[in-house]
Amino acid sequence: MDRRADLDRLYALLGRLDARVGGARRLGDCTGYMDWPDRGVYLFLAPGETRAFSGARRVTRVGTHAVSTGSSTTMWDRLKQHYGTGAGSSAHPHGGNHRGSVYRRRVGEAFVERYALHDRYPDWGTTRVPADRERSEVRDEEYPLERRVSAFLRDQPFLWVDVDDEPGPDSDRAHLERNLVALLSNYDRSPVDPRRSDWLGNYARSAKIRASGLWNVEHVAESYDPAFLDAFEAAVERTGSV
Structure with a gap:
């Protein structure tokens, strides 16, 4: 398993995804009136955080929703929780x-x-x-x-993939989230794409956030299955602009 090569493939797929959706969206520019997929996986890319060698924007959080059986939470429902309250x-x-x-x-x-x-x-x-x-x-x-x-x-740009399967802990979305986090995490392993010294996550209370370079705690210490990238690529190809 060559983690650097797998990361390169992931970021190449994110480049294709960026083109398919017309560019990453800032959370602050988004509304529930946009044509979001009901279910999906999203990846935040912090402003100023880039990969060490390519200069591509670095993923700093991976998320999904409706991983409990019977949940009706949509992707926008979860993004809106991060967004917070509006002007009204x-x-x-x-x-x-x-x-x-x-x-x-x-x-x-x-x-x-x-x-x-x-x-x-x-x-x-x-x-x-x-x-x-x-x-x-x-x-x-x-x-x-x-x-x-x-x-x-709201200043964080993000990308998303459409993964419309049934809610549950064994859903395709949960599988993608778990493996994306595990691949991107630097926790307890040789760092790839080291984080900037002024990244806010360096002040997180959780040692897993500080060490992984992600705003994630779950799955950062796990291993990943490289085959998940095939499933992620398929999700990229069926995702369109909102």
Whole structure:
């Protein structure tokens, strides 16, 4: 298994995908009115993060949705959780809910660590609001950081592939996500495409994010099956512009 060669093939496929969909989209430019596939896998590419030798934009997060049997979550549903609230939100415009998006939570944690904001956001990252505090109080307190996270995530370009299979842990989407993360991860292995020193993920609380160079935790320490690239290529060829 030649990981560098497999990464080169993956990024060549992403180049083809970019051409098929008319270019990566910034999350901030997207709406639910666009013709998104119901189900798929998406890959975020951080601005300024590039591959070591080619200069191509580097993948920094892989995600999917509806990997629980019976789930009805669409791809846009998941992207909207990362996007956060819109301008019309009466209480917290351009904010969001990091308890509904692991991506938002991890990015917020990195901001807290980088800028020593622990005292300002003591409950950030808790699964539930502590029982001795009002939910509205905590949401108001966390709103400035939610806005900061929204601004960061909405600037991220991403690509996607259409994979319309039934929800479940053994779905094709789950298979692709798992193998994409494992291939891209630098966790506990010789780094390929090392991360920039100022990449925000270097301040993540999770050692797996810092070491892998991805905003993913699950699957970063796993091995991958090179044959998954054939399935990913087939997904690229059936994906069109929104």
